[in-house]
Amino acid sequence: MRIVLGLHAKVEESLRSQGVRYTTNRRALIEALDNTPGPLTVDELYRVTEPRIPYSSIYRDVRVLTDTQVLTLHHSADRSNRFELAEWLSGHHHHLVCEACMAISDISLHPDSELRLSRLAESAAANTGYRVTGHTLEIEGLCPECDS
Amino acid sequence: MRIVLGLHAKVEESLRSQGVRYTTNRRALIEALDNTPGPLTVDELYRVTEPRIPYSSIYRDVRVLTDTQVLTLHHSADRSNRFELAEWLSGHHHHLVCEACMAISDISLHPDSELRLSRLAESAAANTGYRVTGHTLEIEGLCPECDS
DNA sequence: TTATAAATTGATAATCATTATCATATGCGC
DNA sequence: GCGCATATGATAATGATTATCAATTTATAA
Numbered sequence: 001m002r003i004v005l006g007l008h009a010k011v012e013e014s015l016r017s018q019g020v021r022y023t024t025n026r027r028a029l030i031e032a033l034d035n036t037p038g039p040l041t042v043d044e045l046y047r048v049t050e051p052r053i054p055y056s057s058i059y060r061d062v063r064v065l066t067d068t069q070v071l072t073l074h075h076s077a078d079r080s081n082r083f084e085l086a087e088w089l090s091g092h093h094h095h096l097v098c099e100a101c102m103a104i105s106d107i108s109l110h111p112d113s114e115l116r117l118s119r120l121a122e123s124a125a126a127n128t129g130y131r132v133t134g135h136t137l138e139i140e141g142l143c144p145e146c147d148s
Numbered sequence: 149m150r151i152v153l154g155l156h157a158k159v160e161e162s163l164r165s166q167g168v169r170y171t172t173n174r175r176a177l178i179e180a181l182d183n184t185p186g187p188l189t190v191d192e193l194y195r196v197t198e199p200r201i202p203y204s205s206i207y208r209d210v211r212v213l214t215d216t217q218v219l220t221l222h223h224s225a226d227r228s229n230r231f232e233l234a235e236w237l238s239g240h241h242h243h244l245v246c247e248a249c250m251a252i253s254d255i256s257l258h259p260d261s262e263l264r265l266s267r268l269a270e271s272a273a274a275n276t277g278y279r280v281t282g283h284t285l286e287i288e289g290l291c292p293e294c295d296s
Numbered sequence: 297t298t299a300t301a302a303a304t305t306g307a308t309a310a311t312c313a314t315t316a317t318c319a320t321a322t323g324c325g326c
Numbered sequence: 327g328c329g330c331a332t333a334t335g336a337t338a339a340t341g342a343t344t345a346t347c348a349a350t351t352t353a354t355a356a
Contacts, residue, residue, distance in 0.1 A: 075223045129292035136286045144277035
């Protein structure tokens with residue numbers, strides 16, 4: 001079971017070192033993202049936090065937390081942006097997306113697979129002049145509920 | 149060199165079979181997407197087509213072409229949607245994204261790599277209950293111009 | 297060849313997601 | 327305790343997209 005106190009302490013220290021406060025609202029947003037598998041939209045963050053955080057505060061806070069590299073923006077299949085904990089907090093992972101209900105969940109690869117994926121990405125870009133810094137794999141399919 | 153007439157003939161037949169016309173505007177949009185490596189936003193489509201196609205027509209046409217599976221919506225790192233030819237027209241491929249200038253280009257893997265990626269995606273999802281239908285790999289890095 | 301119906305078009309209004317602004321509140325450091 | 331910087335919540339503004347509508351175009355049937 002995740003040591004949640006460790007997570008908040010890490011976030012607070014990171015923010016403090018960048019002159020940014022770890023306020024009550026921000027802590028609640030981090031908590032919500034930690035408690036949910038998969039990235040969340042601003043509207044989902046609004047609906048899962050109690051007491052309610054105003055939209056203007058959520059939009060500003062996710063921007064602040066993204067700029068400070070606590071969160072990562074995940075570009076989603078709909079018009080909304082989605083946010084998730086940065087990988088230094090939640091670990092490297094990929095996404096599993098249901099094509100029917102659009103549910104998104106995190107998925108981690110076995111370390112051997114992850115290594116093979118990294119090498120595959122490097123070799124794929126070898127002739128392009130790009131210096132590879134990372135990769136994102138999105139696996140599409142039908143979740144158990146939609147695969148009837 | 150791509151036999152472009154073949155492309156338009158394929159698109160026209162596919163649309164006709166779905167009761168949709170292959171109009172001059174739509175042909176121009178397909179042409180623009182075929183001539184550009186990487187997916188395009190509506191604004192980019194507006195700027196590369198001559199004569200100009202009004203925004204309302206572009207928005208409606210990319211919607212029609214996406215619904216008819218001629219185009220695919222690519223969720224992008226900015227707020228704009230991006231569109232590209234569906235894989236049955238342009239082949240299975242992945243994307244290379246520059247983290248500095250946000251340029252996106254198509255990239256194909258060696259068939260061996262593609263097979264290994266498919267198997268990796270299948271095995272990664274093996275314990276999730278998902279029925280895997282596809283995958284998308286996005287490789288991030290710095291393009292030659294930005295990697296100075 | 298003509299008429300009709302359906303699809304398409306372009307301009308513009310409306311909507312939605314996000315950002316900007318502003319007055320006020322809060323909290324930290326001295 | 328004070329001052330200053332940061333944060334806040336409400337609301338206005340912006341940008342991307344969708345909806346609406348009158349007019350046009352095109353395909354089909356007679």
